[in-house]
Amino acid sequence: MIQKVTDAEIQKQKDISARIKELNNGKKLTACVVTLGCVQNENDSERIRGMLTEMGYEMCNNSKTADVVIFNTCAVRENAELKVFGFLGALKNIKKERPEMLIGICGCMIQQNHIVERIKSRYKHVDMIFGTHSLHRFPQIMYSALQKRVIDVEDTDGYVAENISHVRGSNVIATVSVMYGCNNFCSYCIVPYVRGRERSRTHEDILAECEGLAAQGYKEITLVGQNVNSYGKDCGEIDFADLLHLVSEIEGIERIRFVSVHPKDITDKLIAEMASNPKICKQLHVPLQSGSTKVLGDMNRKYSKEQYLALIDKIRTAMPGLAISTDIIVGFPTETNEDFEDTLDVVKKVGYDMVYNFIYSKRKGTPAAKMDFVLSKEEIKSNFDRLVETQAEILHEKNMKLQDAVVEVLVEGKSRTDDTMLTGRTTENKVVNFSGSPEKIGEIVNVKITKAATWALTGEII
């Protein structure tokens, strides 16, 4: 049974936000929310910004000068955690000078006891510590923190909370959560422990959010969840393929993407829906993790190298032009050099459009944390470098074919690095920077690629 936060509880939180706004008494106050995690974390950050806006705070990007700073953390690898402690350390002196500043830390890291203990004892200048399941109570947490330090970490399978407004980072593209949590328990991964069990939003709530976005002029929606193809298993008739279809019927929404899908859950029905629905982008992220059947077994991934390759074949037969991306972990404890060769083999056979590669990071409390390493750190690093190189060659070859090609790009905004350029993505999810008038933002335009390089595509609107 999905635990939905009641409308009355959400209303209570909105009333508290209004009360905080009153107490702030028209003062011009700013808030900065820093996201350190994945797309789901960013989606949560949008809701935190929504709540802060209702409390009367103005959003800013400067964690040193803001009146409220919130770090929304990630626990998936150790370096993400170390970064947070760096940020917190740097704020110690600022907090001494401005004791009225409020510092909060939330998100996936906080669902781990040892982290909460460490922050409580060593980072006494942090005012709010709250976990992923406490997000909808944020106004209450802020209200209490205005008086004294708050710690709110709940051990639960998790909730679904509706009607919390978002402050979004774009007027063109948006993410919509369709399900939360994960039931897969891959042996290396902390996510199921910090995000709780799989729970789907109702399709009515999802469609209402998407329709609202369409009415505001959004053109592209990315449906997000740890394993979106599990959508609906816990709540009824509508499965993920049906949901995609329903979203595609919304007028004004021109493009739909989604992340992530577990290979074991890519159904024929999903492939058929993707192949026949012109609004669904020609892109699919199919996390491999390892190309070795033995390592995949140790990872609890529930597919073999051969099954994965057969799945890719099936997908490519149905959709020849589809761009495929993946996630790969190098240096899983039981991985040998031969196992790694299997991974390289899959990378070459599939010819990915993008590979996100990670060096295995030991996560306390996961089954893999107890396994002994076969390879040394140096061997793992050298394998990692080989993977990066192999993928760079594949990408180079693919991108060179785009020289002088004309591609359809949804214009998302001005380029972050060059104000005079626009930026957007092709249906295959390739980022293109190009010259053109800002009036085109929000439109799908034809762009001629004038300079194709391994890591960047540049062009001009034609």
Ligand code: SAH
């Ligand atoms: N649910 C999604 C994403 C999970 S986290 C999925 O299954 O695709 C994103 C990626 O981080 C994973 O795909 C995996 O490649 C990587 N990852 C997860 N745990 C890790 C760990 N302990 N060490 C290194 N990389 C990890």
Ligand code: SF4
């Ligand atoms: Fe982690 Fe596996 Fe769940 Fe992805 S599917 S979030 S890798 S446990």
Ligand code: F3S
């Ligand atoms: Fe995402 Fe990191 Fe949490 S990957 S779900 S923010 S642990």
